[in-house]
Amino acid sequence: MHDSATVLVTGGSGFVGSHVIAQLLAAGHRVRTTVRSLRREPEVRAMLKEAGPDPGDRLSFFAADLERDAGWAEAVAGCDYVQHVASPLPIGAPRHEDEVIVPARDGALRVLRAARDASVRRVVLTSSFAAIGYGHAPQVAPFDETTWTDPGRDVAAYVKSKAVAERAAWDFVAAEGRGLELSVINPTAIFGPVLGPDYASSVVVLRSLLEGALPACPRLYFGIVDVRDVADLHLRAMTDPAAKGERFVAVAGDFLPIVEMARILKRRLGPVAHRVPTREVPDFVVRVVALFAPAMRQMVPELGKVKNATSAKARRTLGWTPRSSEEALVAAAESLQRFGLLKGAKPRA
Template sequence: MGTELVLVTGGSGFLGAHCVARLLTDGYRVRTTVRSLDREPDVLVLLRRAGVDPDGRLTFSAANLTDDAGWPAAVHGVDFVLHTASPFPPVQPRDANELIIPARDGALRALRAAREAGVKRVVLTSSFAAIGYGRPVLDRPYTEEDWTDPHAKVSPYVKSKTLAERAAWDFIGGAGGMELAVVNPVGIFGPVLGTRLSSSIEIVQRLMSGAVPATPRVSSGVVDVRDVAALHILAMVTPTAAGQRFLASAGDAMGLPEMARVLHARLGGVAAKVPTRVMPDLVVRLAGLFNRSLAQEVVPRLGKVKHLSNAKARELLGWEPRSNEDALVATAESLVELGLA
């Protein structure tokens, strides 16, 4: 640490910006990729909101997931790569390849460039999407040993994350010494730094703003973005992390009705618009007939709970995440502070 240079791909993203902030706080030199150098001021704003001063230790490089140009310069002289950049659309495309190609080819582009530059280790941001879909819900907690079946009827996003991670592991098998570790987060919550909101953050925003009259009986894993960033760095520096996957979840899955109760209990009047009623499953299914996104993302999850284990990250890396409740409250407080809820 101190002289080591870390490349973070996608530094303008929610997780990418927090990874940059944590690395700078820990004393690393950092380079981050953005699709255009015009985004450099945006990243600096995000870092200021995170309370971090780059102090001359942050540089920028233009690189795109869909183009080879820029990648050799981005990885030049780099010791480690955190590959957090990946497409995540607000609405699932009808053509899965719109997500699969940039996710898979972008990961391979970053890995190929890293290998050619002599990078020691790459930490790839995958997702629980590559672990817990395409098969019947397990009656035990999901772990890193589980894999999504990409040939089953799964969403384009789930398929893209699964195929991208599979391609990365296949690539590293012949990468000649370069190491790979993978982090598989569940829904990422925590302090928002800008106005571009991920789908997980939008859940809390919609609850806080009263945009939904009642909460459906669906559940999600929860993890604070700061803890996901910390896990990436632990996976980067811990020798035994090489060749391993790490499921990043603060605890077990949490239902939306429970999330609403936590926000009410912890935030009081600020959470006055958060719904207190639970939406009957039949109402959700009927609404799904007229809303494609609801039909794809919510209806299949009604009443199903995917239990989660973070034992491996805790035991192998000493990872100590914040609680589900603290991650949710931090999300809501940051949305209020930014005037977004």
């Protein structure tokens, strides 16, 4: 274990942020975290109790918003490292793409500027596979860290925001970083155990399957990774000298179609998965529905696109060994049931 450090985690109330905090605390670090309102502190502490012992005064909270300068200098002062996890993620399609792109880009630059001015050693930025594998012609080879999404192509606002924000972060460190180090994590769809009612949009898709909200499976393909392994990769990238100036794809294995995810849930969860559909819906049906359901329009450009990605770099460089895709899916589903977050399902003690 590395010596104890003081680490700022942005967005501590979020799915990934809460797991990063839990693992930092377990490793013996002192942690600060930002939330938009300090009223969320009790909620975040309650989530963290699901992941480990009460951190007490080793965890402190600061109010800061990605869209405002106030609070960032205070939050980062005296920190050795920053884990910049927070990023806007809309439910459904925004009215204008800048509602997502501008806060993501400007928020990343705000955090990097504050980190540089506070003489932080390294920032680990949570980007996404969205910044790598979209807007490309079909390809047989798996995507890796050498590829960038083209934000000028027909891609969803969230996808564009991740590509633009990550590019801006690398450009800032190169031009104005003054020695600040940057490492970037690019996860695919994140599953694994939720610690409370705040979880990733990928888990929302899983919940929709379990609740029977999707009558059939769209022909979409997901790379899968467990949130615990995403957090582990963040910690490895924070201190390993080999991670300086590098980006790392986080994916457990080959991409899976939604219908295969559904079959895994059926096979592993029994009665809990009785509403899960196991047939695919034709693409034209999704396109028609998307005309009337804005949230589904973001799916349309990806229908039927088979893609894959490799985490060989993270495994080779940082010794990262993720759980299987199946384990990540099942852990997410079981935790949704345990917290009573599935309609019509009773929470388990």
